[in-house]
Amino acid sequence: MLHAIFQWLINTISALGYSGLVVLMAIESSLIPLPSELVMPPAGYLAAKGQMDPVLAVVAGTAGSILGALLNYGLATWLGEPFLRRFGRYLLISGTALDKSEHFFKRHGEIGTLLGRLVPVVRHLISIPAGLARMNLARFALFTGLGAGLWCGILVYIGWLVGQNADAIGSAAQAAYTAQAHHWVVYRILPGVAVLLVCYVAWYRSRNRAGRMS
Secondary structure, three states: OHHHHHHHHHHHHHHHHHHHHHHHHHHHHOOOOOOHHHOHHHHHHHHHOOOOOHHHHHHHHHHHHHHHHHHHHHHHHHHOHHHHHHHHHHHOOOHHHHHHHHHHHHHHHHHHHHHHHHOOOOOOOOHHHHHHOOOOHHHHHHHHHHHHHHHHHHHHHHHHHHHHOHHHHOHHHHHHHHHHHHHHHHHHHHHHHHHHHHHHHHHHHHHHHHHHHO
């Protein structure tokens, strides 16, 4: 069953190509809950088999993520928080998810649009508090692209590992292997990356404060 689903995902991504990655990741970054874990790993698998370019796959996924994030940013700027609080459930935005994304943005500031791309639930909604705060659009696109690029790269790498080891692990175990690799990345690699980013942000802010005081 798992193998059949995984094979279907691979065939779908292969048929859609890079433009399909852009569209699917734009959907993932907008209000529609389409997990990126179902989109990017198959692209990595196809890259391992020589049927896609891994760099182009990451670029396409990142571009789509930015487009979807810009849509959320624009909606938040246009509609405003009162509207989202009252009617957000009709747009698939729960009050709890909105609270989490707002708290994350307030806690981390603008750099939260980068860090938030690595956090489940917050990932596709972090653009909304950024839009409500009228964050500088160029910085928003830059931070979103950096975070989305890192996340897409990790997912493509997971798929690439599966593709490289497909013969060794057996086709029936590919989906389970993907799930295990994803769990390992989410709970080991990503926390380490997040710590490094937080340390960098703290150092950057400290340097800026020192510069203003001198």
